[in-house]
Amino acid sequence: MDAAPDPSPDSTLNPEPSRFADQPALLCRLLVYIVAPLLTGLLVSSRGLHGDGVYPIDNGDEPAETFIEVPMAQHCLASGDILKINLFNNFGTPLLGDPVAYPYALHAWTYARFRPVVAMMINKFALSTLTMLVLTLFFRRYFGPLISSFCAFLAFSSPAFFYFMNNHPHQGALFYFCLVLLSLRWLLDSSGRSASSSFSNPSSPDSLTHSPTFPRSVRRSLLTPLCVYAAFLVFLVSVGINGALFGLCFIGAYAVLVTLARRHSPLSPRAPSAGRQSERQSARRSGRKGVVSNPRSMVWAFVLFLAAFIAVHPHFLEFFRLAAQSSRKNFDYQHWLVTPPWQLLKGLFVWAGEDQHIFAATYYSIPVSLFVVAGIGLTWLQSRAGIPPAPNVVAEGRRDACPALKEQSLLMLVLGLLPLVGVLFLRLFPDLAAKVPLMRSVNLTRILWFSDIFLMLAVGVAISAIAGLLFGASSTVRLVRPVRPVRLICQAAFLAAIGVTIFFRAQVLHELANWFLVSEPLTGFQPPELLDEMKPYTRLAAAVDPVPWGHEAKAASHNVVGSSARAITSNETLRNYLAQRSLIQEGYAGMTWFFRPSSPNLLAPYGIRYFIAPTLDEQMKQWGWKIVDIKTAPHPLDMRLVLYESPLNATPFNFVSKGFDFLQDYTISGNEMRLKIPANRGGSTLIATFLYQPGWKVYADGQPVTIKAWGEIFVSFRVPPANKEQAVLLKYEPYTNAYLIGSVIVSLIAGAFVCWFHGRCSKSLFG
Structure with a gap:
């Protein structure tokens, strides 16, 4: 048995070649960014291609709400009016403020061109594909392309979210949410060098470890705040209010945690004195200042959010007014979803869709749970030892290792693990949640839509560490690397575990994708x-x-x-x-x-x-x-x-x-x-x-x-x-129509002004 090399600065800067480096980069990108998303979209919507007239569509809410109200509102808009109420339903049901009918969502415009059933199938395929793509891009900040694609699939196939892919106001929630995260991170990076911007080495041939960075010339332009504004606007217009409110909480927490992760010394605290002196001299010669915290980026993001919110504020105000008068405001959702403790905990590891409330499932599978525990444990060991999350930090050595590790730790624990523990605790003790007015009538498992994304960071950490140990990359902890015969067995077992994990989640994904089946006449x-x-x-x-x-x-x-x-x-x-x-x-x-x-x-x-x-x-x-x-x-x-x-x-x-x-x-x-x-x-x-x-x-x-x-x-x-x-x-x-249209115009003007002003400030700061 050979001991793993000491993770010194030199070994971190110059990792030994990975076997995956022989893999053509173009083929890897094709697999990760095109093949995997398309296969996922096909898996979700394939039942509609059988030709028997049966479609995987919710036979309740969608035909009675989306298929009626979305075309109705779009037809009204084509005639020059903005539909604010459905006079044909329940003595008049307001659409302005309704958390279900989203006739102007980005993905709603397929209903203007196609029959409702066809539009729904197009949306399920397109949004599944795009969600996989943006999730992969999100994880690319932290891992290589293959690991990022794996984590993206796990986050997307989470039953807590995927059940709601059948519902128009929710099916784009993760896609629009990740658009906000990506653009927001771009903005946070634009004010200074971030931890994650040093995760990559553009010259590295290793397709598992290369992460994209954005050119400074682009970051300093008007494009950065414009993307943030557009992402916020699309998110608010296209995601149901319940999901949007949860998502906004995660977005705000994400911005705060990423900013906090930058507050550190630019030098590694545990680097040897000679190494620290060398880093200081290198930083002094290159003019680098390390990673610094710049709260102004959060201020810019908040102002851009306010500019986008102007366009939709009548909808949100009407929602809160209607919710205060709703017959469901006192509905006890928590006791309705009550599940025996053993069955709830068992459901974390074993899928039993028929034996639980399918729209409140908290299933992860045994392999995913083990990867999560391993990832959290490895992160704890890394933080104690002051070891960077290699092989990701390879571009500039240990200089940015602390914020990289700190960021991953904060995100996976605060936004990933804690929400899961909180939801499980409230599910085990529904009386506590039922006493809180805002929680009483809410499906709290919707929190897991967003927290599962950050929880999968732990899976990525575990996979990265194991892949580095077994396939030759630098190890992130002082582990013993096995000799070659044992190594081959471990490699085969590791790849088998990955395959089993994908199989389990794909099986559940396929089951949920076809949970509802209906013929077009029945809609x-x-x-x-x-x-x-x-x-x-x-x-x-x-x-x-x-x-x-x-x-x-x-x-x-x-x-x-x-x-x-x-x-x-x-x-x-x-x-x-x-x-x-x-x-x-x-x-x-x-x-x-x-x-x-x-x-x-x-x-x-x-x-x-x-x-x-x-x-x-x-x-x-x-x-x-x-x-x-x-x-x-x-x-x-x-x-x-x-x-x-x-x-x-x-x-x-x-x-x-x-x-x-x-x-x-x-x-x-x-x-x-x-x-x-x-x-x-x-x-x-x-x-x-x-x-x-x-x-x-x-x-x-x-x-x-x-x-x-x-x-x-x-x-x-x-x-x-x-x-x-x-x-x-x-x-x-x-x-009035004038007020609603005026709100959109004012929002666009405000967004354009903030983008212009941000560009002016960036130009004055960076020259």
């Missing part, structure tokens, strides 16, 4: 024949849980107005009002609700004209409902649906009188409802059965009319007296 209203039986702009209720099939939400494609609630921002006051009158029934886990079968007289005040029931009910006939049609929904619904019609010809608009007096002449489009009021109805009070909230405006023949709440839930107003027919415009406009 629409079923059975579709019933749509032709309903008059447009009238309201439908269904005695069927809106999750997963969402009959009423999908009926919006035929301009039929729905009534059940499945939105996160569904109103608590409305739900309580209806529940007190025993008109509704709770649905999926108490997060949804829908109307019970009732007499036409009880449902008419809510504008309900049609009612769908899964059975032919004799009681409905006795109440006076008329059977319009009976159809059987196809598999897997396999249920007979009966469509009833109210004898009262109810509409969403009702004049206050002794009986029912419904307005029949009206249209609903976008944010507006246009009504034609008969001449004999001047001076009457009209109730519009849409949820009353700030933002409603009424105009009669172009003149504003005072609006009030009827029964604290619906919009009402008094029609001005007149001896002629009046045209009334009722519109939802919490923010």
